[in-house]
Amino acid sequence: xxxxxxxxxxxxxxxxxxxxxxxxxxxxxxxxxxxxxxxxxxxxxxxxxxxxxxxxxxxxxxxxxxxxxxxxxxxxxxxxxxxxxxxxxxxxxxxxxxxxxxxxxxxxxxxxxxxxxxxxxxxxxxxxxxxxxxxxxxxxxxxxxxxxxxxxxxxxxxxxxxxxxxxxxxxxxxxxxxxxxxxxxxxxxxxxxxxxxxxxxxxxxxxxxxxxxxxxxxxxxxxxxxxxxxxxxxxxxxxxxxxxxxxxxxxxxxxxxxxxxxxxxxxxxxxxxxxxxxxxxxxxxxxxxxxxxxxxxxxxxxxxxxxxxxxxxxxxxxxxxxxxxxxxxxxxxxxxxxxxxxxxxxxxxxxxxxxxxxxxxxxxxxxxxxxxxxxxxxxxxxxxxxxxxx
Numbered sequence: 143x144x145x146x147x148x149x150x151x152x153x154x155x156x157x158x159x160x161x162x163x164x165x166x167x168x169x170x171x172x173x174x175x176x177x178x179x180x181x182x183x184x185x186x187x188x189x190x191x192x193x194x195x196x197x198x199x200x201x202x203x204x205x206x207x208x209x210x211x212x213x214x215x216x217x218x219x220x221x222x223x224x225x226x227x228x229x230x231x232x233x234x235x236x237x238x239x240x241x242x243x244x245x246x247x248x249x250x251x252x253x254x255x256x257x258x259x260x261x262x263x264x265x266x267x268x269x270x271x272x273x274x275x276x277x278x279x280x281x282x283x284x285x286x287x288x289x290x291x292x293x294x295x296x297x298x299x300x301x302x303x304x305x306x307x308x309x310x311x312x313x314x315x316x317x318x319x320x321x322x323x324x325x326x327x328x329x330x331x332x333x334x335x336x337x338x339x340x341x342x343x344x345x346x347x348x349x350x351x352x353x354x355x356x357x358x359x360x361x362x363x364x365x366x367x368x369x370x371x372x373x374x375x376x377x378x379x380x381x382x383x384x385x386x387x388x389x390x391x392x393x394x395x396x397x398x399x400x401x402x403x404x405x406x407x408x409x410x411x412x413x414x415x416x417x418x419x420x421x422x423x424x425x426x427x428x429x430x431x432x433x434x435x436x437x438x439x440x441x442x443x444x445x446x447x448x449x450x451x452x453x454x455x456x457x458x459x460x461x462x463x464x465x466x467x468x469x470x471x472x473x474x475x476x477x478x479x480x481x482x483x484x485x486x487x488x489x490x491x492x493x494x495x496x497x498x499x500x501x502x503x504x505x506x507x508x509x510x511x512x513x514x515x516x517x518x519x520x521x522x523x524x525x526x527x528x529x530x531x532x
């Protein structure tokens with residue numbers, strides 16, 4: 143998918159000159175509302191696909207005890223319906239591929255010489271098709287998977303990659319459309335790609351569901367069933383797993399936020415939407431049993447929104463990004479551990495939860511440097527240009 147992005151990073155105006163028909167004005171204005179409406183429809187259809195994925199996940203965890211189950215079941219109906227609807231919509235956005243009388247629109251992206259409306263989604267369709275056929279063959283040859291393998295079996299990863307390509311299409315569309323998605327958009331303007339980003343983040347969280355703080359996978363054995371040595375090992379492993387859940391969930395929440403911040407100055411409410419959508423999606427796998435944790439996550443998103451609104455970071459003012467990257471995890475995991483304490487669902491030693499919260503904050507700050515690195519000094523850029531010309 144990254145290679146595909148590299149091939150299709152040409153901006154809209156050069157692309158317009160390449161695919162505009164004879165007699166058309168390449169510089170004519172494009173209706174931004176129609177582009178955003180199209181992206182919104184794509185995001186809403188993709189939401190049915192993701193809803194079907196999580197409904198199926200709930201079925202496996204709560205009704206089948208973690209077993210894989212049949213490929214053809216009523217619990218897959220919404221998943222298949224969402225996939226079919228989204229795929230059909232994606233294909234019909236490219237009528238020039240199957241109707242000679244149609245020409246591609248000026249804002250399509252050229253990939254390997256072919257103009258496409260949603261190139262990443264087209265690749266996602268191909269990956270999903272291979273994953274479906276391969277998964278049937280795998281189950282026939284090796285049987286059904288259980289436990290973590292049920293989620294990350296080889297062809298399941300292809301299915302997840304295909305789904306991610308489909309649901310991320312509006313986000314990618316907005317990324318490469320500065321005329322219709324400006325760098326400082328309103329919430330209404332940014333909503334289609336923001337919803338798409340929340341959907342693909344939820345798919346990523348689903349893939350790491352056994353490392354999520356919004357879902358408790360049952361351990362394979364209870365400490366009381368083991369000897370003393372094994373019981374101590376299990377206790378240590380459980381402590382390590384609990385810290386890993388926080389760190390992984392922290393990265394899954396913070397990564398999409400900073401990806402969006404690299405492209406846009408997000409309006410207030412964006413971080414809360416991203417955090418809340420992912421948290422609520424994961425909580426659905428347990429039948430919404432951890433609503434307080436979801437509320438704590440939304441609260442952390444609102445804190446991030448408030449800091450972004452107050453500091454207004456940008457290309458020349460990156461300190462604000464570091465503050466958000468450190469303060470948001472501190473708020474999120476402090477609220478999370480308070481929820482555990484009040485609810486009596488966790489017995490974390492003070493030093494462990496303080497250290498885990500600090501570790502999450504450090505990871506957030508480091509992530510911000512990867513996503514939005516410090517500006518290169520002007521003298522260095524000048525020296526590079528002079529070296530290239532010599």
